[in-house]
Each structure stands twice: as C-alpha cells, then as structure tokens.
Amino acid sequence: MLNLPNALTCANLFSGCIGIVFCFNGDLKSAAYFVILSGIFDFFDGMAARALKIKNNIGKDLDSLADVVSFGFLPGAIMYHLFKASNAPHEYLPYFAFIITLFSALRLAKFNNDTRQTVDFIGLNTPMNTLFIVSLPYVADYHPQIIGNWMVLAAITLISSYLLVSEIRIFSIKFSNLKWSENKIKFIFMILSLVLFVWQQFVALPLILLLYIGLSFVYFRKK
Numbered sequence: 014m015l016n017l018p019n020a021l022t023c024a025n026l027f028s029g030c031i032g033i034v035f036c037f038n039g040d041l042k043s044a045a046y047f048v049i050l051s052g053i054f055d056f057f058d059g060m061a062a063r064a065l066k067i068k069n070n071i072g073k074d075l076d077s078l079a080d081v082v083s084f085g086f087l088p089g090a091i092m093y094h095l096f097k098a099s100n101a102p103h104e105y106l107p108y109f110a111f112i113i114t115l116f117s118a119l120r121l122a123k124f125n126n127d128t129r130q131t132v133d134f135i136g137l138n139t140p141m142n143t144l145f146i147v148s149l150p151y152v153a154d155y156h157p158q159i160i161g162n163w164m165v166l167a168a169i170t171l172i173s174s175y176l177l178v179s180e181i182r183i184f185s186i187k188f189s190n191l192k193w194s195e196n197k198i199k200f201i202f203m204i205l206s207l208v209l210f211v212w213q214q215f216v217a218l219p220l221i222l223l224l225y226i227g228l229s230f231v232y233f234r235k236k
Contacts, residue, residue: 021058029083085117148218
C-alpha cells in the first residue's frame with residue numbers, strides 16, 4: 014500500500030505517453046481521453062498519499078516529472094499539430110507551440126518551491142490548462158476558421174503560458190473534508206462542470222476553465 018501513490022503517479026505518466034503517441038499519429042481527439050485519464054490518476058495519487066499519510070521527496074519529484082509529460086509536453090504537442098494544420102506563414106512557426114511546455118515546466122518548478130501554494134494555487138494549474146488545450150480540436154469542428162487561424166493559436170499559446178506563471182489565485186479541488194459549508198465553491202464548480210461536460214463534452218472545457226477562474230475570484234474575494 015505504501016507504493017500506491019507512486020504507482021498512480023506512474024499511471025499518470027504512462028497515460029500521458031500514450032496520449033502523445035496518439036497525438037503524433039494525428040489523432041488529437043483520442044489524445045484528449047488520455048489527458049483526462051492522466052488527470053484522474055493525478056487526482057488520486059495525492060489523495061492516496063494523504064490518506065496513507067505518506068510524504069516524501071521521491072513522490073513529490075515523481076509527480077512533477079509525470080506532470081511535465083502529461084500536462085506539459087502533451088498540450089504542447091497538440092498545439093504544435095494545430096499550428097501545422099493552420100494557415101501559418103512560416104514552416105518553423107509551429108515550434109512556437111512548445112512555449113506551453115516550457116511554461117508548464119516552470120510552473121511545476123515554482124509550485125514545488127513556493128510555500129504559498131501548500132493549500133491552493135497561484136497561477137493556473139497544469140492539468141486545467143491542458144484540458145483547455147485538448148478541447149481545441151473539438152472546438153475546431155464548430156469554428157474551423159478560428160482554430161485554424163495561426164494568430165488565434167499564437168494568442169492562446171501566450172495567454173495560457175502567462176496564466177500558468179501568473180499571480181492569479183486559483184482554488185485547489187483537493188478536499189480535506191466533505192462538509193458543504195467549507196467546500197461550497199468547490200462543490201458548485203464540480204457540479205456545474207459535470208453538467209457542462211455532459212451537455213457539450215470536450216467543447217465545454219473552455220467554459221469550464223472560465224468558470225474555474227471566475228469562481229476562484231469569488232472564493233478568494235470572500236476569504
């Protein structure tokens with residue numbers, strides 16, 4: 014049981030690797046499912062560590078290494094393919110997408126060393142940023158001219174990279190208990206996110222990201 018958290022972290026990494034394979038085979042939509050799977054493993058490895066009262070540097074480092082693949086390189090690879098399929102004016106422009114990977118790694122390094130982020134986040138967490146990025150191939154089905162525009166993709170790359178290392182406070186979805194009074198905003202976010210996802214599937218993820226940031230503003234304003 015003591016190795017359960019690390020096993021879940023490795024499952025997160027493995028799922029991210031499979032998602033990358035799908036991505037470079039051109040199946041961006043299937044890659045999104047493995048991002049969700051990585052997110053589930055990432056959620057439960059921390060929960061398992063807290064439940065078993067396991068805290069060590071190996072688990073912390075392993076978690077960041079897994080995240081930089083699943084929630085750093087993978088979204089960068091997806092954005093790279095979107096650039097390749099766009100009307101980019103230069104053949105080297107798609108490499109701009111990997112700025113997301115660089116800032117994801119920087120965000121994870123900051124998180125590991127920032128004592129202000131022991132409970133909640135400062136800057137957008139990498140799993141939520143990745144979920145937004147993987148939604149773009151689905152959004153492209155409805156708005157191909159927007160997602161197919163390299164300037165829009167460049168703007169998304171810059172904005173998402175900035176959010177990762179910004180000073181914006183974002184609440185964590187970790188629960189220390191299940192009391193409604195202490196977790197009201199978190200429960201509201203999870204319920205509304207589930208409704209939106211059931212209604213619109215991956216197309217709802219940009220709305221869920223805006224909801225997350227908006228509710229975080231309300232949450233910390235009240236605190």
